Amino acid sequence: MRLLTALHDAEDTPRTVTASGESVSRHELLGRASALAESLRGVPVAAVDATAGLPTIVAITAGLLAGVPIVPVPPDAGTTERAHILRDSGAAVLLSDGPSGDLPTMAITRPGVSGSVPPEPDAGTPALILYTSGTTGPPKGVVVSRAAIAADLDALAEAWQWTAGDTLVHGLPLYHVHGLVLGVLGPLRIGSPLVHTGKPTPDAYARARGSLYFGVPTVWSRVCAMPDAARELRSARLLVSGSAPLPVPVFEELTTLTGQAPVERYGMTETLITVSARHDGPRRAGHVGVPVRGVETRLVDDAGVPLENDGATIGQLQVRGATLFDGYLGHGSALTDGWFTTGDVATIGADGWHRIVGRASTDxxxxxxxxxxxxxxxxxxxxxxxxxxxxxxxxxxxxxxxxxxxxxxxxxxxxxxxxxxxxxxxxxxxxxxxxxxxxxxxxxxxxxxxxxxxxxxx
Structure with a gap:
């Protein structure tokens, strides 16, 4: 099966991708991306300045079509961070519509030009190289395969009952799992229209009239600070929060203003999204749900001994399953018997519900x-x-x-x-x-x- 299943659906006229006010049909996106994919043949790794707009979506789609790993570079990265990412990733070209002195540049936008769709790459082919925040040293390249992305998006579609009938709205950055993998590749696999608002402001969210919204806690806190905008979201089907713990008062206020409790989920760059509340199940303030399909979790102590799931015992959270990364670029696998130690500490209840306490190093x-x-x-x-x-x-x-x-x-x-x-x-x-x-x-x-x-x- 193709990774971007819905992108190849010819009957997509009403299904659009909108980013920062510019809209294209999926058919138009496929044409633009296919043209760029032809030029990417033989390129080992390509980088893109991941600004919040349609060119970034075209560039990343082209890389996936061509089977070329894409490195999204944060547009606000400092000179040292940017130089490290480009050098460490081995990127041979920079996909950009503007000049760059970093690498040879390949134009993204090619008006009136489309290309033939390349054969689907092998599922195990690296799709993205995403860089960590670098809190414990230089940022590390996380190699994520096509198979891991497909497994995660399918598991989330099941957990959230996410279908082509939804309209996804968000304004998150396009260089993280949340905004890019879920927020862009999700619609291109599942078939739901995407409205990227440029910035995740309460007014922009209120105007978008979506059924499914993604946000981080800061976004939802600002939405709650504008009650009129928050009430405009009452018609939405799901409000999803992630990337950081949602404070309980924000959870409760958002529930009151919108008429529904937000869905919280947990994941990280190395694992994608592994734990979530369900569309048809309870939502508990301060908790992130249960493992998605294809994922196992456990708690261990400092010696690696498994701990009891009693809802009170705090332990280091380990994860294994189909959504995990292939390893850190240049460092190989980071798994032990298939388990990845997340660096987070948590509790797990007897019913499987997870509460993330925080990072083991700081929380x-x-x-x-x-x-x-x-x-x-x-x-x-x-x-x-x-x-x-x-x-x-x-x-x-x-x-x-x-x-x-x-x-x-x-x-x-x-x-x-x-x-x-x-x-x-x-x-x-x-x-x-x-x-x-x-x-x-x-x-x-x-x-x-x-x-x-x-x-x-x-």
């Missing part, structure tokens, strides 16, 4: 012999009426080993003791912050994730 705080999940403390802080944002980390403490330290953005001055006591009334005493830092904003990356490595106690 699992070992204090006075206790293991405290940063997310639980953050959710408690966010219940305070004056707190708009919260991030919790462990910082060195001579007696406890680590102490729970909070960084909060508030609507006005709030005494530190008030916030500490507020948490202590809701959680076990050892989970309360020992220190609370009031800050003007939290450092975030392009996907809205808080960059905790940049938090420094005052």
């Amino acid at each position: 699992l705080i070992k204090t006075g012999g206790y293991r405290v999940g940063a997310g639980e403390v953050e959710d408690a802080l966010l219940l305070h009426p004056a707190v708009r944002e919260a991030a919790v980390i462990g910082t060195a403490h001579a007696d406890l080993g680590e102490q729970v330290t909070a960084f909060v953005v508030t609507d006005g001055p709030v005494p530190e003791k008030e916030l500490i006591d507020f948490v202590a009334q809701r959680l076990a005493a050892h989970k309360r912050p020992r220190v609370v830092n009031l800050v003007a904003e939290l450092p975030r990356n392009a996907m809205g994730k808080v960059q905790k490595s940049r938090l420094r106690p005052s």
Whole structure:
């Protein structure tokens, strides 16, 4: 079966792809991409400046048609990051409609030109090389196969009852799993029209009139801050949140304003989306659901011994299944007996429901012999009426080993003791912050994730 099944459907006249205001039918997209695919023959790896527009979608589609691995380069990447990605990936050309001094350039847009559709590449062929955020060193290239993408999109279509009758709306970047694999390749496989809003603003989402919306927590928080725009989404079938934990207050407010609880899901670049709530099942604030079809999960302790799924025990989350990557470029497989250690810590209930505590390196705080999940403390802080944002980390403490330290953005001055006591009334005493830092904003990356490595106690 072809990876981009719906793209090859000749009877697609009403099905469109819209990006930043420009629309084409799937047939037109296939023609443009096929022309570029002919020029890509023999190219080992191609990069594209992944701006949020139709040319990026054409370029990535062309690479998939030609069986050439595509490297999406973040348009806001700094010079050092950009140079590393282009050099490390081995990209031979840069797909772009503008000049570039980095690599030989191949034009994307070719008016009036179309080409014959190449034969379908082997399912095991690398499709994308996606670069990690580089929080523990230089960004690493994650090699994702066509088979992994197809398996994940089919599993999500089942979990969300995502069909050609949906219209997908989002404004997410086109160089991550969320915005690119789910948000672009999903519609091209499943057949649903796509409306990419350029930027994920509440007004743009409200005007789009879709049935399926993708957003990160920052997007949904901003939607909730504009109640009139949020109410325009009441006709949507599913609101999906991912890429970072959705704060419980945002979950609850979005539910009230739109009339439906959002669907949360969990994944990462190396695994694609592995855990999700279902279209016809419960949605639980602070939880991300159960494994999708073809995926297994388990918790292990620091020695790699499997732990009990009791909903309380915190362990390192491991994943295996058809959606996993082929390995890091130049480093081979990162799997042990088929299992990938995600670096995240979680709990799993007896019913299979997962709660992601956070990154093992920053969100699992070992204090006075206790293991405290940063997310639980953050959710408690966010219940305070004056707190708009919260991030919790462990910082060195001579007696406890680590102490729970909070960084909060508030609507006005709030005494530190008030916030500490507020948490202590809701959680076990050892989970309360020992220190609370009031800050003007939290450092975030392009996907809205808080960059905790940049938090420094005052």
